[in-house]
Amino acid sequence: MRYGEVVERGNTQDVFANPQHPYTRHLLESEPKGRPDELDPDAAPLMVAKDMRVAFRIAHGGLMSRKHVDLVAVNDISASIRRGETLGVVGESGSGKTTLGMAMIRLLEPNGGQITFDGERIDGLTRKQMRPFRTRIQVVFQDPFSSLNPRMIIRQILEEGLIVNGIGKNAAEREELIGQALDDVQMPRDAMQRFPHEFSGGQRQRLAIARAVVLQPEFILLDEPTSALDLSIQAQIIDLLRDLRAKHDLSYMFISHDLKVVKALCHNVMVMQHGDIIETGPTSQVLEAPKTEYTKRLVDAAFKVVA
Numbered sequence: 001m002r003y004g005e006v007v008e009r010g011n012t013q014d015v016f017a018n019p020q021h022p023y024t025r026h027l028l029e030s031e032p033k034g035r036p037d038e039l040d041p042d043a044a045p046l047m048v049a050k051d052m053r054v055a056f057r058i059a060h061g062g063l064m065s066r067k068h069v070d071l072v073a074v075n076d077i078s079a080s081i082r083r084g085e086t087l088g089v090v091g092e093s094g095s096g097k098t099t100l101g102m103a104m105i106r107l108l109e110p111n112g113g114q115i116t117f118d119g120e121r122i123d124g125l126t127r128k129q130m131r132p133f134r135t136r137i138q139v140v141f142q143d144p145f146s147s148l149n150p151r152m153i154i155r156q157i158l159e160e161g162l163i164v165n166g167i168g169k170n171a172a173e174r175e176e177l178i179g180q181a182l183d184d185v186q187m188p189r190d191a192m193q194r195f196p197h198e199f200s201g202g203q204r205q206r207l208a209i210a211r212a213v214v215l216q217p218e219f220i221l222l223d224e225p226t227s228a229l230d231l232s233i234q235a236q237i238i239d240l241l242r243d244l245r246a247k248h249d250l251s252y253m254f255i256s257h258d259l260k261v262v263k264a265l266c267h268n269v270m271v272m273q274h275g276d277i278i279e280t281g282p283t284s285q286v287l288e289a290p291k292t293e294y295t296k297r298l299v300d301a302a303f304k305v306v307a
């Protein structure tokens with residue numbers, strides 16, 4: 001197969017049901033597989049949010065009749081993530097997933113609610129008081145290209161957080177930590193000398209994960225980290241996240257609209273609609289026996305090939 005070559009084309013249903021080309025078969029077979037490892041039943045709560053509320057003031061109506069109204073994006077939501085747990089947050093676009101995640105890690109100011117991290121209240125902390133938590137709580141976004149500074153080489157990108165947070169005594173020690181983070185995400189150490197544009201989308205997402213992992217966090221908010229990637233790369237990133245979780249006892253809050261990915265990675269799942277949680281529980285239970293029509297629709301959309 002050459003780059004840029006069309007290997008197969010046709011009616012979607014026919015191609016899905018009876019792929020002719022080995023590469024098409026590879027793509028169809030390479031969706032995320034497996035299940036999350038067992039969660040320690042005695043694991044302590046790490047990130048706990050209680051009655052979180054976020055409202056945005058938005059302009060409404062035409063120029064002459066403009067009014068400001070509050071759009072409630074997160075409506076008194078409580079959520080708890082234990083050490084080592086992966087909690088999936090799913091729901092249609094605009095249901096409030098990102099707003100909830102960003103508010104829980106204090107990158108967005110909530111209008112109300114309490115947040116406890118490892119037993120300490122973090123809502124209401126000033127920027128300075130939050131500093132010790134900034135390495136322990138990390139975030140990885142969907143689009144690694146816009147989150148990796150294109151003018152810096154990878155070494156500088158990963159070193160920035162170490163310097164800001166005073167981790168590593170000198171350049172040599174920092175280089176070793178960066179090397180270990182690259183090993184963790186299965187990227188060669190010579191990636192350090194290269195720029196983000198020299199990597200593929202999947203490799204860039206590995207680098208974005210390395211930038212989080214180098215700070216040795218305990219909790220990572222993953223906001224649609226695989227949505228921009230093709231299926232086979234998506235599956236590799238899910239495997240990687242599972243390995244990292246086991247190796248470093250990480251907890252994840254994994255925002256996604258793709259229930260296939262959630263099934264492969266998340267112990268528990270929370271379904272959001274219009275700022276509310278409409279269903280929550282162990283992933284297998286929610287996916288196998290959804291209690292609401294809305295969840296059932298999401299499950300059908302994820303697991304059935306539409307005719």
Ligand SMILES: Nc1ncnc2c1ncn2[C@@H]1O[C@H](COP(=O)(O)OP(=O)(O)OP(=O)(O)O)[C@@H](O)[C@H]1O
Binds near residue numbers: 100
């Ligand atoms: N800064 C903002 N100002 C005003 N409204 C906002 C802002 N951010 C989000 N919203 C609104 O809040 C609601 C929830 O948005 P949010 O991005 O949290 O949803 P989401 O479930 O993450 O969606 P997606 O899957 O598309 O990322 C939406 O109606 C959105 O338009």
